[in-house]
Amino acid sequence: xxxxxxxxxxxxxxxxxxxxxxxxxxxxxxxxxxxxxxxxxxxxxxxxxxxxxxxxxxxxxxxxxxxxxxxxxxxxxxxxxxxxxxxxxxxxxxxxxxxxxxxxxxxxxxxxxxxxxxxxxxxxxxxxxxxxxxxxxxxxxxxxxxxxxxxxxxxxxxxxxxxxxxxxxxxxxxxxxxxxxxxxxxxxxxxxxxxxxxxxxxxxxxxxxxxxxxxxxxxxxxxxxxxxxxxxxxxxxxxxxxxxxxxxxxxxxxxxxxxxxxxx
Numbered sequence: 697x698x699x700x701x702x703x704x705x706x707x708x709x710x711x712x713x714x715x716x717x718x719x720x721x722x723x724x725x726x727x728x729x730x731x732x733x734x735x736x737x738x739x740x741x742x743x744x745x746x747x748x749x750x751x752x753x754x755x756x757x758x759x760x761x762x763x764x765x766x767x768x769x770x771x772x773x774x775x776x777x778x779x780x781x782x783x784x785x786x787x788x789x790x791x792x793x794x795x796x797x798x799x800x801x802x803x804x805x806x807x808x809x810x811x812x813x814x815x816x817x818x819x820x821x822x823x824x825x826x827x828x829x830x831x832x833x834x835x836x837x838x839x840x841x842x843x844x845x846x847x848x849x850x851x852x853x854x855x856x857x858x859x860x861x862x863x864x865x866x867x868x869x870x871x872x873x874x875x876x877x878x879x880x881x882x883x884x885x886x887x888x889x890x891x892x893x894x895x896x897x898x899x900x901x902x903x904x905x906x907x908x909x910x911x912x913x914x915x916x917x918x919x920x921x922x923x924x925x926x927x928x929x930x931x932x933x934x935x936x937x938x939x940x941x942x943x944x945x946x947x948x949x950x951x952x953x954x955x956x957x958x959x960x
Contacts, residue, residue, distance in 0.1 A: 697833075698732060698733055698734050698743075699721075699725070699733055699734070699830075700733070700734040700735070700736060700741075700830055700833045700834075701713055701717050701721065701733060701734070701735055701736075701830060702717065702735075702736055702737070702738070702826060702829070702830060702836075702837060703735050703736070703737055704737065705737050706735075706737055706740065706742065706758065709757060709758045710747075710755065710756060710757055710758065711735050711737075711742070711744060711755075711756045711758060712753055712754065712755050712756070713735070713753065713754045713756070714752060714753050714754075715752075716823070717826075717830070718750075718752055718753055718754045719751065719752065721733075721749075721754055722749050722750065722751060722754060723751070727746055727749050727754060728746065728749060729746050729747060729748060729749060730745060730746065731745070731746045732744070732745055732746075732759070733746070733756070734762065734833075735756060735758075736834075736835055736836065738835065738836035738837065739835075739836070740761065740764070741761070741762040741763075741764055741835060742758045742759070742760065742761055742762060743758075743759045743760040743761075743762055744756035744757065744758050744759055745757050745759050764835060766886065767794075767835075767886055768886060768887065768939055768940060769794065769886060769887050769889065769935070769936070769939045770796045770886050770887070770888045770889070771794060771795045771796055771797075771888075771889045771890075771891065771932065771935060772795070772796060772797040772798075772799065772853060772855060772888075772889070772890045772891070773790055773795045773797065773798045773799070773890075773891055773893070773928065773932070774799045774801055774846070774849050774850070774853065774890060774891065774892040774893070775787075775790075775798055775799070775800060775801060775892075775893050775924070775928065776800075776801040776803040776805075776806055776846075776893060776894045776895040776924065777800050777801065777802060777803070777806045777807075777810050777811055777814055777843065777895070778806070778807075778810070778895055778896055778924045778925075779807075779810065780810065780813075780817060782923065782924060782925045783800075783924075783925075784820070784821065784824055785925050786924060786925040786928040786929075787821055787824050787825060787828070788824050788827075788828045789828075789925070789928060789929050789932075790838075790928050790929075790932060791824075791825055791828035791829050791832060791834070791838055792828055792831070792832045793928075793929065793932035793933060793936060794834075794932065794936055795838050795932060796838055796839065797838055797839040797840075797841055798821075798825075798838060798839070798840055798841065799841035799842075799843075799844060799849050800814060800840075800841070800843040800844075801843070801844065801845070801846050801849055801892070801894075801895075802843055802844065802845050802846075803846055803894055803895045803899070803900075803903065804846075804899075804900045804902065804903060805894070805895045805896070805897035805898065805899075805900065806895045807895075811843070814843055815843070818840065821840055822837075822840055825837050825838050825840060846892070846899075846903045846906060846907070847902075847903070847906040849892075850892065850906050850907050850909075850910035850912060851906075851909075851910050853890040853892075853910065853912075854888065854890075855888040855889055855890035856877070856881055856887055856888050856889070857873075857874075857877045857881075857887065857888070857889040857890070858889075858890045858892075858907075858910065858911050858912040858913065859873060859889070859890070859891050859892070859912065859913055859915040859931070860891075860892045860894075860899070860904075860907040860912040860913065860914050860915065861891070861892065861893050861894065861914075861915055861916075861917060861927055861931060862899070862904070862914035862915065862916060863898060863916070863921060864904075864914060866914065867914040867915060867916035868913060868914065868915060868916065869915070869916050869918075870915040870916065870917055870931065870934050871934070871938075873913055873915050874934060874935065874938035874939075875938065877938070878938045878939050878940075887939050889935055889939075890912075891931050891932070891935065892907060892912060893924060893927050893928055893931065894924075895924065896923070896924060915931075917930050917931060917934070918930075
């Protein structure tokens, strides 16, 4: 399976890779002219051959436009700001699990120091998103939204299915919410889902009320209390399974980083 990299755009029959990704490909993976890689600009996907390899820039010639399979699911993750090591781990895994947008939430019980420091971490979070999307061979990098208060984020969520993870006794098992939702939208194009996950101290009554007013259903993942990052993985995996978000037909079986002459 070939490695995939993101480029700013395609120019005629060529493309260039710059920045950290180019450095990694040149210095760590030791790319050489004649090798094949996949390049994406977020909208199209190409098989490309390396022409020249520099320390800071790699030039490619485009070989073949590759097919893109329509995504059956679009997921927005409304994620409360928690300790950065846990938040960044959650961002990485959420990208691997197919999230399309992450909106950091300034929840009532988010630590004030973390909230104040979060704008300085945004660039690091974007880098994590890009690297994780590249590793997961995604077509595009998930968007990182502006940090928002839960009430505003709930109201702005445009999704057919809206779920708020909850530890309250009245929360409905996620399976009971996902199964009928998946059956109702089957065959109607991409399904949009919004999942809200709160801070370590949980949601406040005001936040529960705001979520309910915005059409969010309280969903329970199980009997055990999970950390935020565990809940992210569990919820996204459940949604992926429920809506059948799998790559149709899989990838073509080709040698990773193979030279062009080895594939002829």
